[in-house]
Amino acid sequence: MTTARTPTRNRGNRRTEILDAAARLFAARGFHGVSIEDIGGAVGISGPALYRHFSGKEALLAEMLLGISSRLRESAVAVVTASGGPAETLDALLNTQITFALEQPALITVHDRELGNVPEPARRQIRRLQRLYVEEWVTVLAELHPSCPAARLRAATHAVFGLLNSTPHSAGELPPEAMRPLLHAMARAAIEAAVNAR
Amino acid sequence: MTTARTPTRNRGNRRTEILDAAARLFAARGFHGVSIEDIGGAVGISGPALYRHFSGKEALLAEMLLGISSRLRESAVAVVTASGGPAETLDALLNTQITFALEQPALITVHDRELGNVPEPARRQIRRLQRLYVEEWVTVLAELHPSCPAARLRAATHAVFGLLNSTPHSAGELPPEAMRPLLHAMARAAIEAAVNAR
DNA sequence: GCGAGATGTTAGTCATCATTAACGAAACCG
């Protein structure tokens, strides 16, 4: 009915298009605050058509979170293996996380709010990837500061994530070109302070 | 039926008891992920009894967020007016925010996730209180660093909130006695770095 | 002792929503 849409070249794009729209909606209103109809509407199809692409709402969320955490983890691994010294590695880790936070604020938001709504086979896997991601950071920090206990490094890492992921809240305060070095400098300084215990 | 409960000395406590339980549930599963029945069950009453205390689920959330943001704002005002120099004031602001984040992680979580579910008369007021709270911080920071543009101070403030409010994620990594000075040192260093632009 | 108010309870009601069913049409394959 809706004229000749979808020129068939949308081969695998529908899925990612749906995932993108759903991420925005979930970030804005929460998983349970968004209906299947809302998600479909956001990409121009309506309601149950989603079931041609995903087996259900929870499966859609699971794939979304799995995608985010594995992308993050992969980029961290890439940075760490390609590395020169640990100081440059830390810099690169900061840069990738900042880029992600600035470019995909919706994904960042969903990533640390909605894990509880993922059903169990996938949840464990996502948690595992998240843990591995944190451990990449902790390992690099431990190389830089071997005398600092791991628990403190882990706590500091979480705090830095909080700092960097605050961008969804401060959207619009500064242009991204200014935000990027600001976040980098703040995070670096915070890490230094965390490690130089008293 | 349920024996002789509620010795009548629970005069205004039921409301706050309900608000506490609801905060924990909302923090864990999100506003739409929690039913009226769940909230009632968490305080030993069941379901529609809540309507004896609140006019509805959204009103309950509104009162919760209003309470949080006005408490935060009040404590900031108290700190600022009682102040010696700006440096001590900033320290005191950090301490109150850290105390709040460590002692009431559920409230912190709800506070920056669920504003979108508050209906409109109250939402504006909560936003206003949040804005005023941020401005208390920005004012103090501006006294300390007059040459730094306000937009940058605001962005830095949001980033520091992200850092301090990360405690719900890092729960259990360190005991609160260790967490408190760690967060304080990290936040202080991050602010210094933010202000010493390049 | 007794009406009133406060606080609960259980049984509807009415929406919303995820999911399924049954059906259509375009594109691709042969």
Add this chain to the structure above:
DNA sequence: CGGTTTCGTTAATGATGACTAACATCTCGC
């Protein structure tokens, strides 16, 4: 072309959940 796959559509269906109604009970002020 004719059949199959792909991607949509619009009706059910069945749960769940917010809110209302009708009905106790308990404590108090008097």
